[in-house]
Amino acid sequence: MGIEAGAKVDGGCLCGAIRYTVTGPEMFTSQCCCKDCQKATGTGHTTIIGLRRDQLDMRGTPKTYTNDGESGGSVTRHFCGECGGRLYTTGDMPGDQVLILQAGSLDDPDVVSPESVIYMKDAVAWDFFDPDLPKFEAMQPRER
Numbered sequence: 001m002g003i004e005a006g007a008k009v010d011g012g013c014l015c016g017a018i019r020y021t022v023t024g025p026e027m028f029t030s031q032c033c034c035k036d037c038q039k040a041t042g043t044g045h046t047t048i049i050g051l052r053r054d055q056l057d058m059r060g061t062p063k064t065y066t067n068d069g070e071s072g073g074s075v076t077r078h079f080c081g082e083c084g085g086r087l088y089t090t091g092d093m094p095g096d097q098v099l100i101l102q103a104g105s106l107d108d109p110d111v112v113s114p115e116s117v118i119y120m121k122d123a124v125a126w127d128f129f130d131p132d133l134p135k136f137e138a139m140q141p142r143e144r
Contacts, residue, residue: 001113002026011106013085018060020087022101026051029103029112030140031129034119036069040077040086044127047103047114048089056099062087069093116140 003009003024012019027050037046063081066074073092079085089100103109117123117135129135 001111002029003111009106009108009111011087011101012060013080013083013087013105015080015083015085017082018058018062018080018085018087020059021057022049022051022106023055023057026055026112027098028116028140029114031114031117031133032119033117033121033123033127034070035122036067036075037119038122038124044124045117045129047109047112049101049103049112051099051101053097053099056088056101066091 003022003026005025007024009022009024010019011022029047029049031045032048033045038044062078064076064078066076069075069091071093075089075091077089078087080087085105086102087105088102090096103112106112114130114133117129117133118140119138120135121137
């Protein structure tokens, strides 16, 4: 299950100060267990959606926080300055034309379904995943 080609889905922050529309299809949907995602969400993993920048139409201006990721490159998290709701992440990896949207910020997160679990090397013992999903120790290899 995913966002159909050409379909539009909406989302935004908790307070509604920032709204967006995504035009499908997404590049991937994964559950990420990396330490950064754990710290940023306060949970064992987060569900992320890979998109090209031109697929996101944002209304409102998010605040940002940048830190160094595991790769050594920068990671910038975009969130609402009013309610703190996380929206998306950009950075050196995956590059300036791709962003990583937080699936939980969609109005209807059920429009997507994870296809893999990444950064299993950082997964906490109490977090559980669909046993049928492929699991990767770090990033999922991408076909070229």
